[in-house]
Amino acid sequence: MTEEWSTSGWDLHLEPGSGAGAGRRAGLEAALRAAIRGGRLAAGSRVPSTRALARDLGLARGTVSAAYDQLVAEGFLQARAGAGTRVAPLPAVTTAAAQASRPRPVPALRLVPGSPDVTTFPVAAWSRATRLALAAAPTSTFGYGDPRGLQELRTVLADYLARTRGVVADPERIVVTSGYAQGLALLAQVLHGAGAHQVAMEDPGLGFHRTIVGRAGLEVLPLPVDRAGACTDLLGGARLADVRAAVVTPAHQYPTGATLAPDRRRALLDWARTTGGLVIEDDYDGEFRYDRHPVGAVQGMGPDEVAYVGSVSKTIGPGVRLGWMVVPERWLEPVVSAKTYADHRTGTVDQLTLAHLIASHGYDRHVRVVRARYRRRRDLLVARLAGLVESGAVEVSGISAGLHAVVSLRAPGAREADVTRRAAELGLEITGLGEHRHVPGEGEPGIVVGFGTPSEPGYPRALDVLVRALGDQGGR
Ligand SMILES: Cc1ncc(COP(=O)(O)O)c(C=O)c1O
Structure with a gap:
């Protein structure tokens, strides 16, 4: 198996988290281990260059390089002169204890309401x-x-x-x-x-x-x-x-x-x-x-x-x-x-x-910083949905405040369940308005898009998937 690892970091849903250098490195290491154990990175495939992954994930190149070194030392990766760094064959994990110690799988992209960007924790x-x-x-x-x-x-x-x-x-x-x-x-x-x-x-x-x-x-x-x-x-x-x-x-x-x-x-x-x-x-x-x-x-x-x-x-x-x-x-x-x-x-x-x-x-300062960040995210969401709004497929509301917006589905026959299912197929979790109703599902269809998550590098990618899932509404 010598397949190239042609996808970028966030295609693999690597979300290394934030924090200072050591924390981000540990987050990246955990995400890579989970991706290797979970089979998303096949044995023999070549890992991206430290430069490419650092750029994709918004990390310092030294952080990526230190994470690779650590995984080489642990046997997850193999570095061979002239052949680059590749995913090592992983021995089958047999014992219950080893199973229990596995890191939980790295979650797919999520644009669900309820959570702020916890990577901004001060x-x-x-x-x-x-x-x-x-x-x-x-x-x-x-x-x-x-x-x-x-x-x-x-x-x-x-x-x-x-x-x-x-x-x-x-x-x-x-x-x-x-x-x-x-x-x-x-x-x-x-x-x-x-x-x-x-x-x-x-x-x-x-x-x-x-x-x-x-x-x-x-x-x-x-x-x-x-x-x-x-x-x-x-x-x-x-x-x-x-x-x-x-x-x-x-x-x-x-x-x-x-x-x-x-x-x-x-x-x-x-x-x-x-x-x-x-x-x-x-x-x-x-x-x-x-x-x-x-x-x-x-x-x-x-x-x-x-x-x-x-x-x-x-x-x-x-x-x-x-x-x-x-x-x-x-x-x-x-x-x-x-x-x-x-x-x-x-x-x-x-x-x-x-x-x-x-x-x-310090609390006011923190609120000011994160408010500016969420405002940018909201603006990006609105910009990415502009085409769908223009075509009459969706309407966006609730954007003057907070960390979520409602995207109402306007295409004839559009159903929340179809959009959330399509998004899930594409690796994105979203939530329908219907789940919030006292009698689930009753009323106009819409998606409650939380823009607190995912962390910065994954956000534009999550929006791409959202736009695709919404664009497919009614047409499937
Ligand atoms: C409507 C609403 N109220 C309150 C909260 C805060 O809840 P708590 O302080 O229990 O975390 C949330 C958090 O997601 C919320 O969505």
Whole structure:
């Protein structure tokens, strides 16, 4: 087998990750090992030159060369003078232990919503903030403390949320959580404990969040969404008469991307005031607005009616599991009690780090950098889809903010399932709008394109595949 390795790095879905030199080298090594073990790089095939692979993957040539040396040392590659470097024949792996130690296969390209580009995680700034914050922290920080979270973090968050999102935030009413997911779970539990049976949630919305609310014993009723955001004017109507809370994404509706219109905001707060209902505001990507100034949080107009919830999942990375709620006074005590019995409180070291990052403006700097990156990605997505938009095959919406857009399928007979299947055949994972609906599949067909992933080198390639898959719609 002497076949040439004629494809470039991202044709093989090599995504070495990012980070500093050693991290990127390790990522590339792991990706190459997985490709060899998985058979995508056949024994005997010649690997690309260090120059070509470095260019394709956006790495330093020395990084690629060091990774090759390492794999030669491990026996995955063979270097012969004059014959270049080739994939070595791999002995069959027989033992269960060896099977278990295999790296997981390198994922195919993905343009799915929900994840930021985790290769942008600010490793250096986060490590520095941890070191500095730990050095200055009183030892009491590491004991059981206030279940609402560290005073240091709640204080800087109050200022940050007021400044950037127009939130009326008193540190006393902030509860630090393990992400939005925990905030929603605690609020649902408290509502159920207070006798609520039904909660309205946007349709379409995130199924995972509907499940969280359902698991707290509440029935989830669909709140329709149109181009002006959630139809909050329907709250209080006959169908939703027994609803005690409404969960909404006003700044950038998930997934349609609509911004909640001013009259809908007023209707939402009027409903809450007249019925004693609770508004749960999910501000999951409020920092990423591209077309104008960020749209302020609804909470700023109704701090007694709205539980405002945010997290670092889109700005820094969902792996950190840090979020916050600003809770109306009357719900504070039961929420704090629920938090206490859920997990005492969220881990203090990460709280200290985040507090330091926000106070030193490192958080703002990071958000600015990634916002610019996502804006470029969004622009590239729009540019690549322009031809299909012109021909009337698709329509793109929800692009003024966030990390995803909706591509509506307009060709006669076009079906989400055909497009997602075609994309999968071409090595790209995408998600249909139908999956987000309360009754899956109902409604106009569309694709929710997340542009947070993949990492930079793979992104243009992922868009090529997307355009191909969309271009084939209706014609298969
Ligand atoms: C609609 C929506 N809300 C909230 C979040 C953040 O969730 P968490 O903070 O639990 O990671 C996400 C993340 O993908 C989301 O898509």
